[in-house]
Amino acid sequence: MDFGFKLNPSSAVNLDTVDRARYDRLVQLEPDALTCIGCGSCSATCTAAPWSGMSVRKVILGLQRGQDDEVDSMLSRCMLCGKCTMVCPRGINTRHLILTLCRLNRKGEIVR
């Protein structure tokens, strides 16, 4: 029956069932990732963000939530310009973090 409105899919994330292998491996290789405070300065300064949705902040959050599709889609749009690295108040080398992430598959194995 069409009521003219629909049930929206839930955006709830069950952290007990999320596979965080890639995040855990990233933290081993780039311990700086643990110091991210989610301030969003990287996203605000990213040239690619307005038209591609790239955001280092969201990438880190997405990894913690097991949202691999969203993470991969964002990573594919990074131009590696390094502007985000210049503004990160925690001094995270976000450009290097992105490069490291691109070398990992979803299971956290180094494939490149």
Add this chain to the structure above:
Amino acid sequence: MLGRDIYESEHHTTCAGIAYHCDTLPQETAMTVVARQFALMTEAGYDNLVTSCITSFGNYTEILETWRLFPELEAKIRENLWKACRREFEKPKYVAHASDLMYKLRGEIAEHAQYQLVSRSTGEPLRVVEHIGCHYSKMFPHKGVGGAEYPCVLSGMAETWGGRVIDYPERRHCCGFGFRQYFVKANRGYSLSNTHKKFESMEPYHPDMIITNCPGCPYFLDRWQYVISEMNGKTYGQNGYGIPVLTYEELAGLVLGVDPWDLGLQVHQVAVEPLLDKIGIPYDPARKYLGLDEKKIMTPGLPTSLKCC
């Protein structure tokens, strides 16, 4: 039945809370409408006010608190009311929600009770989901029994009358009404999804019933079960039924032995018969759709998936 002096005026109107929360009228207008209710109370010779709607309770409380902080606004509203309908008022000494009263009288109701919230076949307490309307104590926590975090007004009643309250993850989540989300059709999916989230969260605990202390919440918790069943075929009760949703007044009536059809339980979407059977409350199926003077009121059509009796 319990011998309390309660006066209900036929001149009482909306508290204008719905329009206020939908941003369709300014708060000053809502205040003037509420001032008129206070005038009705004063004219009838009463000092205390009791409301049955959670939003009214929140609205009255918010208005009295605003007047305490801004007395010049109260003076302006007094003037508005005088200009509009030549009425004057005293502020109520105490504003209570009707569920507060019922909570206070829960022991007395239990003494007069004809039925307990216990399964007749197993002797186990019935599993009760209690839903507190958001405006009861989320805005002014000290006004509600138990505050915003542990409101015990409904759980106190359910447990005194023999039930066992379920603590489930989305227990304090909104019922899905949220005025603006519901009234604008484009936003209605948001309202539905909200309620759906609650059902999914309570489902593993197999509740026998849901009780609420707001007249708005049962509409959403009751009607959305039908809409969800039509959309994706899912039902949340046993054997294809829904979970019966009652207000605390209806529950108190049942416990005290009032006939379910006299309470108006036939106008619920989710069939209440499985619950009545569990408790052992007798009812006459032939009288379900008989109204005043035994005249037939209309019989509703049956849903596709949700089982109704």
